[in-house]
Amino acid sequence: MNKLLILIPALFAFACQTKNSDDLKEAAKKYEDVHSFADPSKAIVKHLDLDIKVDFDTKLISGKASWTIENPAKGDEIIFDSRNLKISKVTLGEEEKETTFTLGDVTEFLGQALTVKIEAATSKVNIYYSNSADAAAVQWLNPQQTAGKKYPFMFTQSQAILARTWIPCQDSPGIRFTYNAKVSVPKELLALMSAENPQEKNADGVYTFKQPNAIPSYLMALAVGDMSFKAVDNRTGVYAEPATLVKAAYELADMGKMTTAAEKIYGPYKWGRYDVLVLPPSFPFGGMENPMLTFATPTIIAGDRSLVSLIAHELAHSWSGNLVTNANWNDFWLNEGFTTYFERRIVEDVYGKDEAKMQELLGYQGLQDLVKEMGATNADTKLKANYEGRDPDEGVSDIAYEKGYSFIRTIEDAVGREKFDAFLRGYFDSHAFNSVTTEEFLAYLEKNLLKGDKALQDKININSWVYQPGLPTNSPAVGSDRFKSLDSLISQWQKSGDISVLNKKLATNEALYLISHLPADVTIKQMADLDRTFKFTASGNSEIQAAWYTLSVRMKYKPAYSNIETFLTEVGRRKFLMPIYKEMVKTSEGKVWAKKIYAKARPNYHSVAYNSIDEVLK
């Protein structure tokens, strides 16, 4: 009798324990991430209180990261990611009892595991740290590298796995946390984060931030500089250096309309405000969807609002990416494919079908070119990628964006837009603030949309899209009437040799189409005719510049050379730099030229850009 009484609670406890550890295994499986040392089956972060100082003299970010954690397995350690961080002390709890920690071996790209000894009941881990002056996420600009030329500037770029170079964190997109931050900066500068933001400077240079929604670490972001704010409407606005602000706000005047259009399609915007920070030109990407505050390149300021679909893209990430996140970087297409689709839906709503169709066609042609270049059997052309042992940054290509887009469109075409929209809305709602693997998405798709319909499944052919290389044979039809009329003008010009047949005002997309559809043996005379007619060399439109300059290098069109040098020195956007440098190194004299420019330009680039270009020029 006695024995039995003892046994029952013991058995009960055992049953609970096994269930619990099954749950944990389930969670761990979901979060399995080859690009993070964190082991969520042990202990996992839930909230961050960050207290840091930004020092422009030493180029250091230092302070304390206090992590609220959960430790359901009651284990005795928690693992963080770190890369080039100096950890001075780690304490536990509000009482800050000092504990021990180890830093593991240094691994390329990944950095080091930071393993902290904890107790079963530990709910807070305080890490005192500083980063290193060459932290890969951070770019420090001297006043000369800003528009105002008066104050220094700094910004971070955390995606994909660079957050760990400025904050010790569990740096996996499958792990989410809320955060509060206190950031001390020089008094004359403003600090902004991926959070609720100040709209003006204060007297003491100490700013506090709050991000009440759980986000993954790659969305941690900070910028410090001489920045001002201009409202677009009551929930959207623009930050930029004062010298850029008026132009930036003019260019982005449609942000409010875009947000409303997006909500009409996939439901309420869940993040409060939506603002854009237009950075100095060294920003290595077009845009980065930091929650509540997209970071953007100033190269979208063309003066005629023709490049603002990039903002539609970053805004779209507020659903696809920030609300429903790829669980790891091998599922990156879930973020970018859906976002490219949603971007074009927003563009269609705000700017019309013609515009969306032109962008779609240019995108698809870019994809075809890329697949040709990579080879149709190349495993990196699969949507479900495998970047184990490599930097996930290598996966940033049109495969995720445009093959992902084409796959989503294939589903839309098969079921019809109305059904597909309802499905997607349900998907975003049911997975809000969660991370998702490719397989989870496909299972949800089957359960809620395809529902065993064999004809539909065959029509879409998921396997060939997701798990096979190259481009499936059922790629959706793309076409643009605007481009068709341009085609006929181009061929008239080719036949007659008379450039005046082409003499009409070209929209940005038409110019891009023209530049990418010139015959392979276009002559210098034809290029000069085009240049005289359309002023491509002197264009202030960065997309046109990048396309024209790449062609100019290929065809050795000398009148563009000095503008090319200026462009490569001033602009740090990798997507523009790479094709130009790649074209240059194809000839030996081009390579000498490239190296000469690069020697001058490299100090202006962010590590994301110069690491890629170093490879091209080595």
Ligand code: BES
């Ligand atoms: N999230 C990406 C940028 C990114 C991807 C940074 C992977 C680091 C790793 C952002 O949303 C993006 O896609 N930007 C594009 C713009 C777009 C319109 C295609 C860019 O920067 O060119």
Ligand code: ZN
């Ligand atoms: Zn994106």
